[in-house]
Amino acid sequence: MLACSHSPFGKGGLRGISPWQRLTQEHQCQRRGLLHLRNPACGFSVCGFIEWSLSPPIQSAYEENVMLFQKYKLTVSTPECLPSSVAVVAQVDFDDDLTQLLPYLNAEFAPCIYEPNIPFLRFRKSGKTFAIYPDKILINPLRDEDEAQEVFEWIRQFVNDVAERKQEIRPSTWSLSSLKPLDIFRLLPRTNCGLCKKQTCMAFAAAVATGEAGPDDCPPLRDDPQKRAELLKRFG
Ligand code: SF4
Structure with missing residues (x-):
């Protein structure tokens, strides 16, 4: 069993590693790290800080691939329209260009508002609004910078997962605004x-x-x- 000690959406356990497929793994120490798993049978993905009692696998699915968001800048601010708000907004700027990936993300995060002419994708997940542009991601509402970093870590892994599985995904241009x-x-x-x-x-x-x-x-x-x-x- 893997115990998920910390993730943007709570904690819990994963029993029976098989058929869970490991997508990415970052070791923080011998017993703790960030792990991203996917179950190919149901398509469910989970990402979180994991404490394991098994020897951590060494090979990573991404060893030979270039991950997105290798360089990024995360900025947290109070919404201009709500200066007294206790919640904050995160903006993550990066050098990658997500334009070609947006229809695939639209398919995986559905239902989304998708505007190919801007281009732009917006969706809600676990009480947060995500807006994805080719060169930046906006996330709100967030408690503080720590939560911003955790939630960005989750979406960073998810977007990389979609990029990795692009061949298996049918891109979508459908928009909730229709x-x-x-x-x-x-x-x-x-x-x-x-x-x-x-x-x-x-x-x-x-x-x-x-x-x-x-x-x-x-x-x-x-x-x-x-x-x-x-x-x-x-x-x-
Ligand atoms: S009021 Fe809101 S929560 Fe209740 S059923 Fe309607 S949409 Fe759902």
């Missing part, structure tokens, strides 16, 4: 329970249509794998 709020509303539980911090499901649908919210921000939907899968399928 759906009207009413189309999204029809796919929601429509109970107006308010757990998404919106007063009504319709208000939530409007937020999803602009990329301000994502399907996972609706807890009843997030906690129902069947309904969630159906929604994501219909999102394209």
Whole structure:
């Protein structure tokens, strides 16, 4: 068993390494490091700081490949429109050009707002909004610089994973902005329970249509794998 001691989205354990496939690994010491695993059977990926009791494998899938974001600059700031906010925004600038990768990221992070003419990709994941441009990534809201570094580490690994698996992924130009709020509303539980911090499901649908919210921000939907899968399928 691998114990995930620390990750942007909590901690937990992974039992039965096989069929988990190791994608990247960075050793911090003999018992601790950053590991990125993927299960080819279900496509689920996990990335986090891992403490292991097994001898760490030596070979890395990326040894012969050039990783993206080898050089980057992470800056944390308070949103200009909310000077009294306790949350911060992270901007990561890098030399790589992600333009060609955006349709693949769009397919993997779906549902996203995708604007090929800018170009630009925006999506919500675990309560955070990610905006990916060819030469920078914006992430918010974040507690502080430590969380910014952790979340960027997660997306850095994910983007590298997508770049590595490009041949297996069908690129997508579909955009959430092609759906009207009413189309999204029809796919929601429509109970107006308010757990998404919106007063009504319709208000939530409007937020999803602009990329301000994502399907996972609706807890009843997030906690129902069947309904969630159906929604994501219909999102394209
Ligand atoms: S949490 Fe979901 S079901 Fe509840 S109001 Fe928001 S969108 Fe509607």
